[in-house]
Amino acid sequence: MSQFNRRDSLKSLAALASATTLGGWSALANAQKPLTVGVIYVGPRDDYGYNQSHALAAAELKKMPGLKVVEEENVPETAAVQKTMTGMISQDGAKLLFPTSFGYFDPHILAVAPKNPDVRFSHCGGMWTEGKHPKNVGSFFGYIDECQFLNGVIAGHMTKSNKIAFVAAKPIPQVLRNINAFTLGARSVKPGITCSVIFTGDWSMAVKEAEATNSLADQGCDVFTMHVDGPKVVVETAAKRGKMVCGYHASQAKLAPNAYLTGAEWNWITAYKTIVDAAQADKPHPNFLRGGLKEGYVKMSPYGAMVTDAAKKNADDIKAKMLAGSFDIFTGGLKDNKGVVVIPAGKALKQTDLELEKMNYLVEGVVGSVG
Structure with a gap:
């Protein structure tokens, strides 16, 4: 089955809430089993634009040890992205998701994340707020x-x-x-x-x-x-x-x-790597990342x-x-x-x-x- 058409084949949004917690990851298990990372795009990955900038970072992730990367493109900012995220979690075993488009955050990530407390969600551009949003959700952006x-x-x-x-x-x-x-x-x-x-x-x-x-x-x-x-x-x-x-x-x-x-x-790989490193090391999920030229987030x-x-x-x-x-x-x-x-x-x-x-x-x- 093509991963880029996965959402079309999903028959159900069956309850996927895990009994584990974000902090329950085992460093030993991470070392033995690759971390599966899902990347979701609102348009084509080769658009010479926003989606391609994230696809370039995903390509860099694929070169890193201990990672498996799955991707899906052309996912609208609708309930379709909830199906895609759910599919990546249930079918691919994804434990870290990068839903990249701005409109994915509210309500879609905020709807799926509480049902999957052992999965980390990193959104591009969303304004994560402590005490308001789940701790397994985070956001990153650059001072472009x-x-x-x-x-x-x-x-x-x-x-x-x-x-x-x-x-x-x-x-x-x-x-x-x-x-x-x-x-x-x-x-x-x-x-x-x-x-x-x-x-x-x-x-x-x-x-x-x-x-x-x-x-x-x-x-x-x-x-x-x-x-x-x-x-x-x-x-x-x-x-x-x-x-x-x-x-x-x-x-x-x-x-x-x-x-x-x-x-x-x-230069999204800077944020991606920070988030992936935290997941692989079983460290707290980075909830709010920002940076400019100095920090290597843009170029x-x-x-x-x-x-x-x-x-x-x-x-x-x-x-x-x-x-x-x-x-x-x-x-x-x-x-x-x-x-x-x-x-x-x-x-x-x-x-x-x-x-x-x-x-x-x-x-x-x-x-x-x-x-």
């Missing part, structure tokens, strides 16, 4: 806005029109944070740069992504980035229009080698051949400060695109500040609106 700022620095050097573009799915805080970081990076090079934004309305809408890219190209934008699940359409459409691109999620350099400047990439794509030496040096200097923990993206005196000061003078928001998790504005220089 650091890389989007660096994307912006490169875009600021490379734009000729001083108009850059962002194709986005939904105006939620994480997306707004990336748009703002990209814009601030570009404006750190040329303060007069504007960033035009179009929201498509969903994470994967190829037709609307193409329409948005063409519309922004028609408006004179010449450097593009994005926050959608699969950037392939935006990258290829922009390249066909003779525009330049900064990628997102994974590298899209192969899709448009003559247009690709650099990109903001996830930049290599520079394209067209990127200038001045652009590289500027971005590399800022990246060095980020790695040293001495650079803040969102600093005092920052205004939104309506001219209202949103961060008071003398204040800087750190990556761990809750205010960044709730960002609901677009910064000065962004041509677009929230909602």
Whole structure:
């Protein structure tokens, strides 16, 4: 039976609650029997985007000793993912699951985890809260806005029109944070740069992504980035229009080698390995993991051949400060695109500040609106 169609063959969601507890794992048993890890994707694993970034980490897990990895792709953010998780537990003996899509967390992981206390669930992006969520559930995420700022620095050097573009799915805080970081990076090079934004309305809408890219190209934008699940359409459409691109999620350099400047990439293997190591060593499940460039949770794509030496040096200097923990993206005196000061003078928001998790504005220089 193909593991990628497992959910279609499940006939029942029979009670799978285990009598054991998370702490009941035996280190000796772990040493004798491989740990089975399940990875679940909302789309295809080769989407040149979000799902591929996780598939790359899963591929690295397969190289590690004492692990067996099972995967299923194209699993919707519906009760279907509950069937997939249940199937991996009952059929494959999975003791650690990585359900990767944002919509898997609530209610789906939160419904399945209490029934399987001896299984660990690690979700990408969910806000695990102590005292509220099960201890066998955890979340991890990365500060990829650091890389989007660096994307912006490169875009600021490379734009000729001083108009850059962002194709986005939904105006939620994480997306707004990336748009703002990209814009601030570009404006750190040329303060007069504007960033035009179009929201498509969903994470994967190829037709609307193409329409948005063409519309922004028609408006004179010449450097593009994005926050959608699969950037392939935006990258290829922009390249066909003779525009330049900064990628997102994974590298899209192969899709448009003559247009690709650099990109903001996830490096999920860092979080995956931390979580797997804890499971194999029978240590407490890591419930809340976050990190940026410094911690190795995110990384930049290599520079394209067209990127200038001045652009590289500027971005590399800022990246060095980020790695040293001495650079803040969102600093005092920052205004939104309506001219209202949103961060008071003398204040800087750190990556761990809750205010960044709730960002609901677009910064000065962004041509677009929230909602």
